[in-house]
Amino acid sequence: MAALHSRSEQLSAAARIIFVNWAAALQLWLVLGGAALTVGYIVIDAITMALFFRMSRGRWFPAPLCFMHGVLVIYHIGTLLNTGGLFWEKFVLNRLFDIELVYVTACALYRIVAVNRAGRA
Numbered sequence: 001m002a003a004l005h006s007r008s009e010q011l012s013a014a015a016r017i018i019f020v021n022w023a024a025a026l027q028l029w030l031v032l033g034g035a036a037l038t039v040g041y042i043v044i045d046a047i048t049m050a051l052f053f054r055m056s057r058g059r060w061f062p063a064p065l066c067f068m069h070g071v072l073v074i075y076h077i078g079t080l081l082n083t084g085g086l087f088w089e090k091f092v093l094n095r096l097f098d099i100e101l102v103y104v105t106a107c108a109l110y111r112i113v114a115v116n117r118a119g120r121a
Helices: 009-031 035-055 063-081 086-120
Strands: none
Touching: 009 035, 009 086, 035 063, 063 086
């Protein structure tokens, strides 16, 4: 919601990409299991990484999101090769998703404050 109120095209696009990523991952979680689920997560995060990489050309905001999804692709490949347990995989994914949401929200709130200050000056 903060991304939409920030009136930033990039923040809104990032929020939409994160939502689509979450919705696709949820659908995979409901349908697939085991190694197929992990391969699905690899595909989803690779696509998300490519989208944020494309957005990050000449801009700093999407770069950490691109990096995070690149790390997630490597993490998923590692969990595919070494099954450490489903609980820890989901725990790590949920915490990284939370960090991603906090980052986008903080950037949106910063932009809202900056635009309001610029409007007053």
